[in-house]
Amino acid sequence: MADAKFTIPHRIFAAARTHGDAVAIRGEDGTEVRYRDLEPLARAAAKGFIAAGVAQGDRIAIWAPNATGWIIAALGAQAAGAAIVPLNTRLKGREAGYILRTSGARLLFTVSDFLGTAYPQLLAGEDLPDLRGIVLIKGEEGGAPWQVFLDRGSALSDAAVDARLDALGEDQVCDILFTSGTTGNPKGAVTTHGQNVRLYLAYGETLTYGPGDNFLIINPFFHSFGYKAGWLVALMRGVTVLPHAVFQTERVFERIERERVTLLPGPPTIYQSLLAGPYETFDISSLRVAITGAASVPVTLIEEMRSKLGIDVVLTAYGLTETCGVVTMCGAGDDAATIANTAGRPLGGIEVRLVDEVGKAVAEGEAGELLVRGPNVMRGYFNDPAATAAAIDGEGWLRTGDIAVQDARGNVKITDRAKDIFIVGGFNAYPAEIEGLLAAYPAVMQSAVIGVPDERLGEVPMAFVVLRPGASATPEEVISWCRENMANYKVPRRVEIVDALPMNAAGKVQKFLLRG
Incomplete structure (x- = not known):
C-alpha cells in the first residue's frame, strides 16, 4: 500500500487487495461486499460515469440515505475523476435545487423513496440547466435505474478507467x-x-481502527462525520462498514x-437515546x-457510556466541513x-490560534476566536472568491x-x-439561512431565529415573526x-408572532434581547 497514490480510490483499492x-x-x-469486490464494483460504476459523458473535474451529486450504493457511486465518480457533492437527505426541493445549480452537478444519484419522500419529485419545477440526468441508487420512478446506468458503461474497456485513475492526483x-x-x-x-487521505489515515491510526472492527455508521454519509470519519477511514484501514439509514434505538x-x-x-x-433504552437486554x-462531539457533552454522559454501555474508549473531537471534518481530538x-x-488537542500538522476582535493573540485561558491552519483547511468555497477571502x-x-x-x-x-x-442534534443550524427560507412565506415580513434549549436535541430553533400588513x-x-x-x-419548534423586532441604531436585530 506504500506505493499507492494519495487519492481515495487508489488507497481504498490498495486496502481491498x-x-x-x-x-x-x-x-x-x-447483503455483503467483500474487499476483493470493491475495486470491480467501483470500476464498473466509473465506466458508467465515463459513458454518461462525465469529464475529469465534473461534479456528481448524491442525495440518498446511508447504503452500500452510496459508497459505490461515490468511489466510481471519484475514480472517473469527478468530485462528489453530497446532499442532506432532510433537504426539500428548493434547498436541493440551489445546491445542484450552484455546484453545476452533471448527474444526481438518489432514491425514489425514503421515509415516504420521493426525492426526484421534490425537484419538479426547479431550474437545473447543468443536470444531465437522475440515476436511482434504489427505486424505479423518477430516474434511470442503477443497473441501467451500469449497463451503459459495460462496453467500455478497463483501459478507459485506468486512464482516469492515472490522471488522478492528490x-x-x-x-x-x-x-x-x-x-x-x-x-x-x-x-x-490528498488532504482527506492523509488526514484520515492518521485519524484511523490514532483511534486504532483496523481489521476485525465492525463500524456501525449512523452518522449520515452526506456529512463529514459519516463520510470521511466514517466509511472513508474505515475502508482505507480494513474495517467492516455497516451503513445504517435511520436511528431507531432497538x-x-x-x-x-x-x-x-x-x-x-x-x-x-x-448515546443519550441508547442509555435511555433497553441496553441491559442486549x-x-x-x-x-x-x-x-458536535454539541456540549456532560461529564456524566462520558462516564455512563463507559460504565453502562461498556465502551472502552470514549473521545470527543472538533472540526468543520471547511477543515475536512477534523481539527482537534482528545486522547485515550x-x-x-x-x-x-474540551475537544482535545490539534491533530499532527494542524495549528490553532485564538485571537481577539482585532486579530491579536489572547492569553492562555482567555476566550478568543479560533483560527485554524494546516493541510486540512479547504481550498476555498466553490466559485466564491469573496467568501473564501x-x-x-x-x-x-x-x-x-x-x-x-x-x-x-x-x-x-x-x-x-x-x-x-447553534446545534440541533448534531447539525449546525444557521439562523440567517432559516430566516431566508421564512421570507418565502407570503405572510412573513420579517423574522429572527434563535436557538432555545431542548432536552433531547440540545437546542432547537425558535422564530420571532413580524407579519406583513393585512396578512x-x-x-x-x-x-x-x-x-x-x-x-x-x-424547522422552528416555536413561533411567536410579534409587532416588531428589537433593532439597534444600525437596523440590526438585537437577538440578545429576544433571548431574554
Missing part, C-alpha cells in the same frame, strides 16, 4: 460539501484527495448484538470505541472531565467563527458560536409551512 476476503460493507438487509478535488453560512445561502467547501441494539459492532461514533443525542459487550488517556469539557487570510488561517479557550496542555474548549450558530397567520400555520419547505432540524 490487502484485505481481499474480509467483508468491506454489510448492508442492513445482510491535488484534485474529491468533494464539495455545502455548509450553510451565516449570510444565508449554503457555500460549497472544496477539498482534495434496531441499533439489535445490530450491535448481531454484528458484534466495535466502533460507534455519533453526536451525544445517539449483548453490547463488543463495543470498543466511541467518538462524539484523558480523564472524563477533559473529554467532556473572508474565511481564509493571506497566511492561510481559517476563521472558524467559534469562540474558544485553550488550556496549558493545549486542549481547546469551544465556549460559544459566533454569529448565533394573518398563526404560529401553527407558520410551523406547518416550514415543515413543507425546510429540513426538519431547521
Whole structure:
C-alpha cells in the first residue's frame, strides 16, 4: 500500500487487495461486499460515469440515505475523476435545487423513496440547466435505474478507467460539501484527495481502527462525520462498514448484538437515546470505541457510556466541513472531565490560534476566536472568491467563527458560536439561512431565529415573526409551512408572532434581547 497514490480510490483499492476476503460493507438487509469486490464494483460504476459523458473535474451529486450504493457511486465518480457533492437527505426541493445549480452537478444519484419522500419529485419545477440526468441508487420512478446506468458503461474497456485513475492526483478535488453560512445561502467547501487521505489515515491510526472492527455508521454519509470519519477511514484501514439509514434505538441494539459492532461514533443525542433504552437486554459487550462531539457533552454522559454501555474508549473531537471534518481530538488517556469539557488537542500538522476582535493573540485561558491552519483547511468555497477571502487570510488561517479557550496542555474548549450558530442534534443550524427560507412565506415580513434549549436535541430553533400588513397567520400555520419547505432540524419548534423586532441604531436585530 506504500506505493499507492494519495487519492481515495487508489488507497481504498490498495486496502481491498490487502484485505481481499474480509467483508468491506454489510448492508442492513445482510447483503455483503467483500474487499476483493470493491475495486470491480467501483470500476464498473466509473465506466458508467465515463459513458454518461462525465469529464475529469465534473461534479456528481448524491442525495440518498446511508447504503452500500452510496459508497459505490461515490468511489466510481471519484475514480472517473469527478468530485462528489453530497446532499442532506432532510433537504426539500428548493434547498436541493440551489445546491445542484450552484455546484453545476452533471448527474444526481438518489432514491425514489425514503421515509415516504420521493426525492426526484421534490425537484419538479426547479431550474437545473447543468443536470444531465437522475440515476436511482434504489427505486424505479423518477430516474434511470442503477443497473441501467451500469449497463451503459459495460462496453467500455478497463483501459478507459485506468486512464482516469492515472490522471488522478492528490491535488484534485474529491468533494464539495455545502455548509450553510451565516449570510444565508449554503457555500460549497472544496477539498482534495490528498488532504482527506492523509488526514484520515492518521485519524484511523490514532483511534486504532483496523481489521476485525465492525463500524456501525449512523452518522449520515452526506456529512463529514459519516463520510470521511466514517466509511472513508474505515475502508482505507480494513474495517467492516455497516451503513445504517435511520436511528431507531432497538434496531441499533439489535445490530450491535448481531454484528458484534466495535466502533460507534455519533453526536451525544445517539448515546443519550441508547442509555435511555433497553441496553441491559442486549449483548453490547463488543463495543470498543466511541467518538462524539458536535454539541456540549456532560461529564456524566462520558462516564455512563463507559460504565453502562461498556465502551472502552470514549473521545470527543472538533472540526468543520471547511477543515475536512477534523481539527482537534482528545486522547485515550484523558480523564472524563477533559473529554467532556474540551475537544482535545490539534491533530499532527494542524495549528490553532485564538485571537481577539482585532486579530491579536489572547492569553492562555482567555476566550478568543479560533483560527485554524494546516493541510486540512479547504481550498476555498466553490466559485466564491469573496467568501473564501473572508474565511481564509493571506497566511492561510481559517476563521472558524467559534469562540474558544485553550488550556496549558493545549486542549481547546469551544465556549460559544459566533454569529448565533447553534446545534440541533448534531447539525449546525444557521439562523440567517432559516430566516431566508421564512421570507418565502407570503405572510412573513420579517423574522429572527434563535436557538432555545431542548432536552433531547440540545437546542432547537425558535422564530420571532413580524407579519406583513393585512396578512394573518398563526404560529401553527407558520410551523406547518416550514415543515413543507425546510429540513426538519431547521424547522422552528416555536413561533411567536410579534409587532416588531428589537433593532439597534444600525437596523440590526438585537437577538440578545429576544433571548431574554
